[in-house]
Amino acid sequence: GAVVSQHPSRVICKSGTSVKIECRSLDFQATTMFWYRQFPKQSLMLMATSNEGSKATYEQGVEKDKFLINHASLTLSTLTVTSAHPEDSSFYICSALGHPNTEAFFGQGTRLTVV
C-alpha cells in the first residue's frame, strides 16, 4: 500500500524555539494533506487541510501563525510549530490523500515535547 513518512518521530525542544515536522508521500503524489493533533485521552483533532501550491485551510481555533503549514510539492508538506511552549507538547500526525482521490494514508506521527 501507499506509504507516508513522517519525520521526526520524536522531538524534544526548548520553550521558545520552533520545530518543523515533515510529511512525505513516498510512492504517490499527495494533492491534499491533513494535519492532526492528539490531546491526552482524546481522539485526533484535525488542525488543517493543505492542498499543494495553495494556502492551508485551518480548523476553527487553530492559530495559523502558530502552526505554519507549507505544501510546496506533491510529495511534501511541513508543519512548523513556532515559538513552541509546553502546552504545544502533543502528538502530531499527518495523512496524505493521493491523486486520483483515494483514501488518505497516515504517517507514523511525531511526539513533540516542549521543555
Added chain:
Amino acid sequence: EDKVVQSPLSLVVHEGDTVTLNCSYEVTNFRSLLWYKQEKKAPTFLFMLTSSGIEKKSGRLSSILDKKELFSILNITATQTGDSAVYLCAVDGYGQNFVFGPGTRLSVLP
C-alpha cells in the same frame, strides 16, 4: 514489535447487511484503541476504547474492546452505501506513537 492486524482486508456487502470488522493488536503499555472511517477526505474519528467489555455506540455503529484477548470489533448494522470506506484501527501506547492497522475496505452495494 508493536503491530495491529485487521481483518478482513476487504469486504463487499449489500445494503441492509450487518458487518463485523476485526482488529487485533500487540502493543506494549496499551492506552487506547481508536477506530477511524477513511473516505476521500480527512479520516474521521469513530470511537476511542480504553476499557474492556464496554460497548460504545453511535447510531448504527458500535464497538467493543477485549483487553484480555487483545482485540476489538466494529459492528455496522443495516449498512448503507454511504458506509463504503476504509475503516482503520489504531492503537495508542503510553510513551509511543500510534500504530495503525492496514485497514478494512468496505464496499456496500445498493
